[in-house]
Amino acid sequence: MADDPLSITFAALADPTRRAILARLANGAATVKELSEPFAMSGPAVSKHLRVLERAGLITRGRDAQWRPCALDATPLREVTEWADGFRRFWDDSYRRLDSYLERMKEQDDDD
Amino acid sequence: MTTDTTVSWTTPSPVEVALTRTFDAPQQLVFEAFTEPEHVARWMLGPEGWTMPVCEIDLRPGGRWHMVWRRTDGSEMAMTGEYLEVTPWSKTVQTESWGPGWASTVNTTRFIADGDRTTVVQTMEFPSQADRDRALGTGMKDGAEVSYERLAAHLAAAG
Numbered sequence: 001m002a003d004d005p006l007s008i009t010f011a012a013l014a015d016p017t018r019r020a021i022l023a024r025l026a027n028g029a030a031t032v033k034e035l036s037e038p039f040a041m042s043g044p045a046v047s048k049h050l051r052v053l054e055r056a057g058l059i060t061r062g063r064d065a066q067w068r069p070c071a072l073d074a075t076p077l078r079e080v081t082e083w084a085d086g087f088r089r090f091w092d093d094s095y096r097r098l099d100s101y102l103e104r105m106k107e108q109d110d111d112d
Numbered sequence: 113m114t115t116d117t118t119v120s121w122t123t124p125s126p127v128e129v130a131l132t133r134t135f136d137a138p139q140q141l142v143f144e145a146f147t148e149p150e151h152v153a154r155w156m157l158g159p160e161g162w163t164m165p166v167c168e169i170d171l172r173p174g175g176r177w178h179m180v181w182r183r184t185d186g187s188e189m190a191m192t193g194e195y196l197e198v199t200p201w202s203k204t205v206q207t208e209s210w211g212p213g214w215a216s217t218v219n220t221t222r223f224i225a226d227g228d229r230t231t232v233v234q235t236m237e238f239p240s241q242a243d244r245d246r247a248l249g250t251g252m253k254d255g256a257e258v259s260y261e262r263l264a265a266h267l268a269a270a271g
Contacts, residue, residue, distance in 0.1 A: 088119075089159060092119055093159050094155055094156050095133050097155040097157065099136070102135055102137040102141060103136075103137075105137070105144075105145060105151070106141065109141065
């Protein structure tokens with residue numbers, strides 16, 4: 001299994017709960033308790049997701065031993081959004097070119 | 113009659129992204145356009161300014177494929193992979209790697225015939241959930257900022 005940065009980020013983002021946690025943290029830092037509430041999950045279950053996000057470098061945890069508020073670190077996400085934008089543009093442009101290429105292929109077929 | 117040429121993006125599962133697009137051509141022709149090098153190299157080029165000097169496709173299970181793109185300034189990018197499944201005119205499954213520093217994916221392409229039209233569904237599967245709890249390193253941090261608003265929109269779209 002690839003362990004390049006992009007694969008690690010994708011693996012962390014593969015879970016809808018973790019994506020929702022990041023979306024919440026995009027609005028500001030939050031404690032585990034604050035993050036648990038909207039997801040109807042136990043503290044330990046949320047903590048497990050936070051460990052995955054932390055290992056992927058997507059969040060940082062505060063020093064306060066009791067609360068350890070979580071904050072978003074968007075650096076790895078920038079790489080993913082750049083990749084997604086590039087990917088989308090690649091296929092949009094290619095598909096448009098394929099439309100006219102298929103027309104030419106159809107004409108060739110008619111000539112055969 | 114015009115074909116709706118909008119690409120639709122969906123996430124069929126937590127580890128998949130799917131692109132769906134309809135083409136105004138019959139299934140066999142579209143399948144050939146996606147799998148025969150002389151055709152692929154003419155259109156699968158992304159934004160203007162790229163060519164595909166290398167396009168090798170060994171279209172059978174276990175067969176390798178290799179594509180190299182070149183920009184006018186001489187810069188190149190390459191992709192390689194292996195075909196896992198080939199069902200003429202209706203389906204291919206292939207691995208795709210952009211090289212070190214890129215995610216490897218498993219790509220399934222379905223060609224769905226609809227009279228004289230064909231709908232192509234390309235599904236990319238990212239590293240599986242089984243792999244996600246492996247020991248993870250952290251990427252290089254260049255301290256660059258992103259717009260949190262744009263990020264939130266991306267995450268909402270991905271959800």
